[in-house]
Amino acid sequence: MSALFTPLSFNRGPTMKNRFMLAPLTNQQSHEDGTCSEGEHRWLTMRAEGGFGLTMTCAAHVQAEGKGFPGQLGIFSDDHLPGLTRLAKAIKSHGSIASVQLYHGGMRCPKDVIGMQPLCPSDNDKWGARAMATAEVEAMIEAFIVAAQRAERAGFDGVELHGAHGYILAQFLSPEVNQRDDQFGGSLENRQRPLLQIIDGIRARCGKDFQLGVRLSPERFGMHLPEIVSLAGHLMGNELVEYLDMSMWDVFKQPEDEAAGGRSLLSYFTSLDRKGVRLGVAGKLRTPADVERAMDEGVDWVMLGRAAILHHDFPNRMQFDANFTPVELPVTPAHLTAEGLSPPFVEYMKNWKGFVAGTEGVVDTALILNS
Numbered sequence: 001m002s003a004l005f006t007p008l009s010f011n012r013g014p015t016m017k018n019r020f021m022l023a024p025l026t027n028q029q030s031h032e033d034g035t036c037s038e039g040e041h042r043w044l045t046m047r048a049e050g051g052f053g054l055t056m057t058c059a060a061h062v063q064a065e066g067k068g069f070p071g072q073l074g075i076f077s078d079d080h081l082p083g084l085t086r087l088a089k090a091i092k093s094h095g096s097i098a099s100v101q102l103y104h105g106g107m108r109c110p111k112d113v114i115g116m117q118p119l120c121p122s123d124n125d126k127w128g129a130r131a132m133a134t135a136e137v138e139a140m141i142e143a144f145i146v147a148a149q150r151a152e153r154a155g156f157d158g159v160e161l162h163g164a165h166g167y168i169l170a171q172f173l174s175p176e177v178n179q180r181d182d183q184f185g186g187s188l189e190n191r192q193r194p195l196l197q198i199i200d201g202i203r204a205r206c207g208k209d210f211q212l213g214v215r216l217s218p219e220r221f222g223m224h225l226p227e228i229v230s231l232a233g234h235l236m237g238n239e240l241v242e243y244l245d246m247s248m249w250d251v252f253k254q255p256e257d258e259a260a261g262g263r264s265l266l267s268y269f270t271s272l273d274r275k276g277v278r279l280g281v282a283g284k285l286r287t288p289a290d291v292e293r294a295m296d297e298g299v300d301w302v303m304l305g306r307a308a309i310l311h312h313d314f315p316n317r318m319q320f321d322a323n324f325t326p327v328e329l330p331v332t333p334a335h336l337t338a339e340g341l342s343p344p345f346v347e348y349m350k351n352w353k354g355f356v357a358g359t360e361g362v363v364d365t366a367l368i369l370n371s
Contacts, residue, residue: 003295004302005319008053010242011276013157013211014097016053019295020315021245023282023305024056024101024160024215026069027345034061034074036083039342044087046340048096050313053301055096057087059103059162062147063140065114066168068105071344075100075147081154088155099211100151101160102144106168107177121172122179137184140168141194145201148210158211161198164247166221169195173231174222188227192234199240215245218265219256226260229268236277244269245303248283251294270298287326288318309349312339330357 008016022044029039040058048055060075061067067074074080084100091098107120107129119136120129132140148159163169171177172194178185184193195214202212214235218228235241246269255265266281282303285291291302307314310327317324327335333356336346346356353361 002292004291004315008278008301010211010278011239012242013209016097016301017095018051018053018315018319019301020052020291021054021280021301021303022047022052022056022308023303024058024162025305025309026072026348027058027341028069028071028348029342029344030058030071030073032071034064034067034072034076034080036073036080036087037071037342039345040073041083041087041090043340043342043345045090045094046312047308048091048094048098050311051315051319052096052304052308053315054099055091056099056101056160059101059167060147062102062104062143065116065119066104066106066109066140066143067114068103068109068167070113075102075150076143078150081150084151084154084156088157092155092157097158097211098156099158099160099213100147100156101162101215102147102151103162104140104143104168106171108167119168121168121177121185124177131180134182134184137194141197141201144198145205148202148212149205152206152210158213158242159202160213160215160245161195162215163195164215164217164245169198170217170221170223173227175224175227176222188230192231195231196240211242213243213245214241215247217247217249218268219249225255225257225265225268229272232269233272236272236274236279239275239277241277243278243280243301244274246279246281248281251281251283251285251290251297253283264297266297266299274300288324291318309336309341310339329354330359331355332357 004019030037058073060073063076088098107118107124107127109118118129119132122131151159173191178191218225253265278300280301281299286307294302333346350356350359351363
């Protein structure tokens with residue numbers, strides 16, 4: 001039997017029945033007040049039923065001013081609890097671990113979405129963002145911690161902290177974006193302080209079995225590969241989290257930094273001492289052969305995005321059908337509807353080049369995990 005279909009235990013929380021996680025995908029299908037829509041509920045529960053060992057929500061914003069896109073799921077208010085509670089129960093009823101990705105968009109929150117100037121570690125003319133006061137940084141850290149507590153109250157098994165793709169925690173990590181001169185800027189130790197303080201706060205206030213993961217991206221958005229390798233080593237070597245989610249855009253790519261060439265980007269992370277932390281990866285894993293190859297590269301689990309949009313039951317199909325071949329792009333809107341995408345989600349997917357038949361799209365599908 002493939003290692004993909006063997007259980008995976010964690011230092012905390014439930015064992016995952018297989019090695020498949022659902023990627024946290026932008027979909028614009030929740031209500032504007034952040035409450036979970038019927039469309040979002042159906043999309044996620046279909047993936048749990050389809051065999052994903054861990055089902056993760058889209059990025060859920062922890063503050064109203066952290067909303068990054070229309071129709072985003074929220075977790076900044078107790079008003080969100082009824083929908084989240086119903087969702088967690090439904091996911092778990094199918095034997096899938098239920099997780100919320102916690103998010104704040106920072107400078108990437110559109111002004112017309114949040115109704116105010118976006119926030120950033122430092123003033124940023126490109127994004128029209130202003131620097132956060134120290135008290136605002138502390139409030140953002142607190143909001144992440146409280147959101148994790150809210151997820152636990154709703155019945156979720158754990159949360160993932162979105163520290164990738166140029167959103168607020170990645171903005172603090174970036175020496176290019178973060179030009180602060182207080183305790184949250186300057187050295188890598190200072191720039192990673194918000195992330196580490198959030199981790200400490202969640203550990204202090206959530207239950208001993210509450211599962212915690214972190215998503216990092218090693219390139220783009222001002223990331224420096226040696227610093228992200230150092231941070232990943234710190235998180236795993238000190239067992240600060242249960243799993244590390246490395247978002248690569250392409251699992252099998254070479255580093256963009258020529259000085260780091262000669263080996264795969266992924267190898268910088270698989271070679272680290274993980275202790276009891278489980279390492280997973282996302283990025284262009286489309287076929288059964290792709291996910292098998294990723295496991296052979298030395299990761300503990302895989303995260304599917306585009307493949308999970310196209311087939312809600314990708315894990316089950318791969319396990320029980322030796323001839324399973326994923327559908328080729330582009331697909332029809334009817335196919336996506338049958339796979340559990342609501343009308344707003346289908347409309348959103350029309351933005352992606354080559355994804356939906358009869359539409360041109362404007363965004364490269366390689367960035368589809370940019371959520």
